[in-house]
Amino acid sequence: MNSKVASDVHNPSKNAVSTAKRLNKYISESGFCSRREADKLIEQNRVKINGQLPQLGTKVLPGDVVLVDGKTIKASATNKSDRIYIAYHKPIGITCTTERHIKGNIIDAIGHKERIFPIGRLDKPSEGLIFLTSDGDIVNKILRAENAHDKEYIVTVDKPLNERFIERMARGVPVLDTVTKPCKVSMESRYVFKIILNQGLNRQIRRMCEFLGYEVTKLKRTRIMSVELGELKPGQWRNLKPAEMAQIQAAVAHSTKTATINAE
Structure with a gap:
């Protein structure tokens, strides 16, 4: 990579230092993509500042021209x-990817006029609530583990539930070389239970059920933090309300560690 940007072009004065912004943050805040994706673009030499290839960590100053x-x-x-x-409300069969060449991708499914991307994911066979945004900075904050955001799911399994299953799920079971954190689980009917997680291991709920000898036949996410799926039908979307955004911003104010919202 060309280090000239960092050494020659970006040698800011003291007055400019306070307004300098890391390149990945600048790109994510513009709404182009998340910080993680911005880092990938930089590593792939697809980003230029003032006509030159930058390094990871390069700062953007007022007046700089950034191209992707x-x-x-x-x-x-x-x-x-x-x-x-x-x-x-992501329907079953839609894939949570921004790759437009993939059939059934979430971006084409929504058809929003602005460039947006999902926060976290839901598996293709799962449905329910997911956030999408053009604010790459908030993606980074919401996906951080120590915020311990509640995510609520309604899950249907292939055979009758019992108290032992509910107790074991709530206490935690071994998956992916760890033990899941204690969570809230309640039986809704003979084959249906509700689970509230503040953890986001890959396919967590399905793996937990498999460990206990059950197979998930339907999974719907009904809530993330204070935002409810409500009356949204599969395929429908709505703008988040100011009060909901205020609660989300308050919840992500002290993020420090990265994780994902993909517990299905």
């Missing part, structure tokens, strides 16, 4: 008034 694949990336509005935040 030749497209100018504009700085975000200070108050983020230009950002999109939506709640979507």
Whole structure:
């Protein structure tokens, strides 16, 4: 990689240091993608600052021209008034990817006029609530483990439930070389239970059920933090309300560790 950007072009004065912003943060705040995806773009030499290839960690200064694949990336509005935040009822069969060449991708399914991307994921055979946004910075914050965000699921299994199953699920079971954290589980009917997690291991609920000898036949996420799926039908979406955004912003104010919302 060309280190000239970091050494020659970016040798900011003391007055400019306070307004300098890390490149991945600048790109994510613009709504182009998440910080993690921005790092990948930088590593793939698809990003330029003032016509030169930057390094990871390079700072963007006022007046710098940032391009991704030749497209100018504009700085975000200070108050983020230009950002999109939506709640979507992902149907079964839709894949949570921004890769447009993949059939049934979530971006084409929604058809939003602005560039947005999902926060976390739901497996293709699962349905329910997922957030999408054009604010890459909040993606980074929501996906951090220490926020311990509640996520509520309604799960249907292939055989009758019993108290032992509910107790074991709530206490924690071994999956992926660890033991799941204690969680809230309640029986809704003979084959259906509700589970509230603040953990996001890959396919966590399905793996927990498999360990106990059950197979998930239907899984729906009904809540993330304070946001309910409510009356949204599969395929429908709505903008998050100001009160919901205020609660989310308060919940992510002290993030420190990265994880994912993909516990299905």
